[in-house]
Amino acid sequence: MKKIAMLTLLTLVSSASAVKVGALIPLSGASSVSGQAQKNGLLLAVDEINKAGGVLGQPIELIIEDDQSNPAKAVPAFTKLVTVDRVDFMVGGLGSSTTLAITGAAKQYNTFMAWSGAASPLVEDAMKDYPYFFHYHPWAYYNFEAILAFFKNLKGNKKAKNIAIAYEDGPFGSTGLQDTVAAFKKAGFNVVLTEAFKAGSGNFAPLINKAKTQKVDIFYWIGYDVDALPLVQQMKESNLDVGLVYGAPPSWPIGFEKNKLSQGVASLTMWTPELPSTASKNFVKAYKAKYGSITDEYFAPLAYLNLKTLAEAINKAGSTNKDKVAEVMAKTTFDTPLGKLSFTPSQKIKYQGFKGSNWVTFQFRDEKRIPIFPLKVAKKTVLYPMP
Known part of the structure; x- marks a missing residue:
């Protein structure tokens, strides 16, 4: 009887334990602005989830680890969450290089990954046969489709034709570069320069000097928030004459819009605080209540x-069983601040979320981010050439 009673007690204790979720995000390093935005969003979600009754009747437990925007740091941080903290699920993820580094460990430990970042198709290749990988962010080729559509519109109206490409030399910036160049050429653009740089180095003189030898209508750069200010500052100091600077970082430096150097710089976002949907308005209200102001970082x-x-x-699954949760995730359409979300196959993985239909191009204008494309959401026409 004592043995049966003890087993019953253990079962009750086990069933009452909190669901642990690990979050691997960059709170320091080159992607820290995006990582801090992720942290704020995750903590707000924890508040709302637990206020609504938690997960399986218990408060959800979120354990955050900093990958430091560094693949070498991401692997031990991921391993700790899985083996020491023994999390049931993993969320977060931002950089392609850090995500690529942990794909082997994820498969080894059979980890369920609901992943909000990493756009490189190299990650898609690595996870194409993995049954517990749900990818939320559009892959780079979806992102590029939105960028190319804007450039075509710019070309038609403003005769912008010559493109210089500057890209960080990791997976995020360099993957698919040849395909990017080919797509630009097919669309009628001249790619006059492709040049790599080291993210976070702050040294853009070599590529700027090369760009000065060409007529550049669009300067297209792919990097991280840490690169934004030194790049535009050195372009200004070098008197590099370009029609438009278009950046594709996951986030922009805090306060970048208040710097005069930002005026006219264009970029892409998946969300703005002005979106009219109820889900977005509720998020904005809750975020302001918790943090005192709203962010522009998607x-x-x-x-x-x-x-x-x-x-x-x-x-909905009523369980932490990975197969049951995956089945529910795959069949559910979620109402979110970024729009309706459902998971369908991409080119190589089974569970892809957003595919780029909600991308918006904006320009930094008068200390704000002003939507300029697609035309149906534009608040102003594009400022070209830049001041």
């Missing part, structure tokens, strides 16, 4: 919905 609502949708799927 990784905050993306991380928020990352955890919220996972918690909803676990509750």
